[in-house]
Amino acid sequence: MNLADGPKTLPFPVLPENEQWKFFLQKFSFAIFVASLCVPFKTSADPIRKSAPLYENPFDLSAGGASLTRATQEGVFFSNPSLPALGKGFLRWIYGRTAIHFGADAIDLGREIYKKKTAGSLKVDSSMIESLLKTPIHVGNDTTLGFISAYGGLAIFETVRSDIEGRQFGSQGLPEVRTRAEAAAGLAAMASMPVGDILALGVSLKPAYAAETFENITLSDFSGSGAKQMLSDIKKNTQYGLGISASIGSTVQFRTQNFDLRFATTVDDLGQTKFSDPAVSPWKQTINAGIGIIPHTSRSAIHCAYDLRDIRRAYGEHWTRRSRVGCKLLLSSRLGFGAGYYQGWPSYGIVLNLTLLRLEAGSYTREFGSEAGTRGRRVYFLATGAEMP
Amino acid sequence: MKTFIQLLSGILLLYATACGRNVVETYAPANDQEKAELDMEASRYEAASEKLLKVLSETPENYNARSLLAAAYAARAGITTLSLIKNATSLGSSGATGLRGYTTILPTATSDVLAFMELACDAMAKIPVEDRTTEMKLQYGLFFSSYAFLQIKYFLDNPTALASLSVNDALKLVETLAKASEAGGSSPLSKAAETLSTTLASTPGSNVDKVKAALGPSTPASGG
Numbered sequence: 001m002n003l004a005d006g007p008k009t010l011p012f013p014v015l016p017e018n019e020q021w022k023f024f025l026q027k028f029s030f031a032i033f034v035a036s037l038c039v040p041f042k043t044s045a046d047p048i049r050k051s052a053p054l055y056e057n058p059f060d061l062s063a064g065g066a067s068l069t070r071a072t073q074e075g076v077f078f079s080n081p082s083l084p085a086l087g088k089g090f091l092r093w094i095y096g097r098t099a100i101h102f103g104a105d106a107i108d109l110g111r112e113i114y115k116k117k118t119a120g121s122l123k124v125d126s127s128m129i130e131s132l133l134k135t136p137i138h139v140g141n142d143t144t145l146g147f148i149s150a151y152g153g154l155a156i157f158e159t160v161r162s163d164i165e166g167r168q169f170g171s172q173g174l175p176e177v178r179t180r181a182e183a184a185a186g187l188a189a190m191a192s193m194p195v196g197d198i199l200a201l202g203v204s205l206k207p208a209y210a211a212e213t214f215e216n217i218t219l220s221d222f223s224g225s226g227a228k229q230m231l232s233d234i235k236k237n238t239q240y241g242l243g244i245s246a247s248i249g250s251t252v253q254f255r256t257q258n259f260d261l262r263f264a265t266t267v268d269d270l271g272q273t274k275f276s277d278p279a280v281s282p283w284k285q286t287i288n289a290g291i292g293i294i295p296h297t298s299r300s301a302i303h304c305a306y307d308l309r310d311i312r313r314a315y316g317e318h319w320t321r322r323s324r325v326g327c328k329l330l331l332s333s334r335l336g337f338g339a340g341y342y343q344g345w346p347s348y349g350i351v352l353n354l355t356l357l358r359l360e361a362g363s364y365t366r367e368f369g370s371e372a373g374t375r376g377r378r379v380y381f382l383a384t385g386a387e388m389p
Numbered sequence: 390m391k392t393f394i395q396l397l398s399g400i401l402l403l404y405a406t407a408c409g410r411n412v413v414e415t416y417a418p419a420n421d422q423e424k425a426e427l428d429m430e431a432s433r434y435e436a437a438s439e440k441l442l443k444v445l446s447e448t449p450e451n452y453n454a455r456s457l458l459a460a461a462y463a464a465r466a467g468i469t470t471l472s473l474i475k476n477a478t479s480l481g482s483s484g485a486t487g488l489r490g491y492t493t494i495l496p497t498a499t500s501d502v503l504a505f506m507e508l509a510c511d512a513m514a515k516i517p518v519e520d521r522t523t524e525m526k527l528q529y530g531l532f533f534s535s536y537a538f539l540q541i542k543y544f545l546d547n548p549t550a551l552a553s554l555s556v557n558d559a560l561k562l563v564e565t566l567a568k569a570s571e572a573g574g575s576s577p578l579s580k581a582a583e584t585l586s587t588t589l590a591s592t593p594g595s596n597v598d599k600v601k602a603a604l605g606p607s608t609p610a611s612g613g
Contacts, residue, residue: 168430168471170426171426171457172456172460172522172524173470174460174470174524320417341412365411369420371417372414374420
């Protein structure tokens, strides 16, 4: 079927019998897309992550985070559960992976402290405290283990992000330390199914413990019994609970010899994800859509994609914060490069696949302001894992 | 393959032109208060003041913005809470005593410095007492005591100005000390302001006489 003719044939097509089935599937996928826009949702207080997926594969992040039409390995559990059905072969991966993420500022400060320590000039004085106050610290870790087949997969995962940021003037003019952390750990199960040649559908369930804390500690909290109060506040503001996040996804793929086109839509936190502790902010239902174009040879491919997350603005974020765009260059399944814009900030990374060992490294920028471009913080990551392709 | 390479080159070129900047920043809605916070961290106090004044013109009851505006004015006077705390810890070990001793942790009391501190105190005073957070109360006390000691520093550095002290200037100092005293606080400046305010209150005579008596060359309080 010639893609260029597609729109002309849409209203009342007269197609050969074998094409009618494909046409029906196109309509069906479109209907799923439209239906997904109409799923009801409730509103409540927001979690820290907002419209971002619960888990993002580091290499996907380095390629701008646009993963709805192509996600890397375990990323499919969280981005689009219909994707495994589009590949070739039954068993895709059995894998184990861990990744660490460090904020660039913290690395610079650590390097400076190490230099001073080796030079014997390190001393804890007011200038060092001021440096610590002015240096945001971001650390993160992801660990996952599982298998993925053409019809689904099963995994265990944990993801942690922790941020400490000192501000000389804070939000009211006084020195302030802002702490925030979010974590999730649990199971991820996914089922995916090809429907004809061009459509894939999928569903995933992620029963997980989630925890988050957000605390601003101002200077006045350090005085008197402030230290005890500070710990008490952090403990009080740390919320955690068990919830089951459900997602559905669909992907439509049009293939030619050297060019593929994909459209994907997913609904995350279907009907909203509530937690065993009502104090934990429920995760709102988000509807996400993406497009991917894939020029390719028989062995290599460039996958360029754009994702718009939370298209119904359940979290009220501006489109600039909900956009991810980027490309992945994959050479013979051995070497990959990623580059893109994650919420408008540039990102890049590399992946090296050594049959059993997989190495990923790269950088992306996390936005800590309320709007894109306000307060970006560069983060470096290193991921390693074992896999049986 | 040629198309493949051309496409790749195009993407790389597009990517390289961004030079690490956020490419959608110009399309994002502006959050002036948040940008003012960033200006403050980057020592762009004037830019922060402008943004905060804009925020306050739209939402006058945004007391966080008002408190931050006060901090911006104080910073333009060379005074930050962090510097006050850092310097206050060295106050005891420096051997400085008396009113002169307390003024050593403050910048030179030029007319600009005094004007900015007056603006800072005015901004803090515009926050209703019942709406002041613990942090705002602390900042209120610190700014008023700093402003009071800046005025004292000015008179100690300019004996002729003290000799020709006007009623208004004397009243301003007495009122500033009274407000610093009301705010309380455990910082050395706040405590000194409280002591001085009590002394002035118990001194007979007009405000001009009281200030001259407290700051005059014959008083031990002005030694240092």
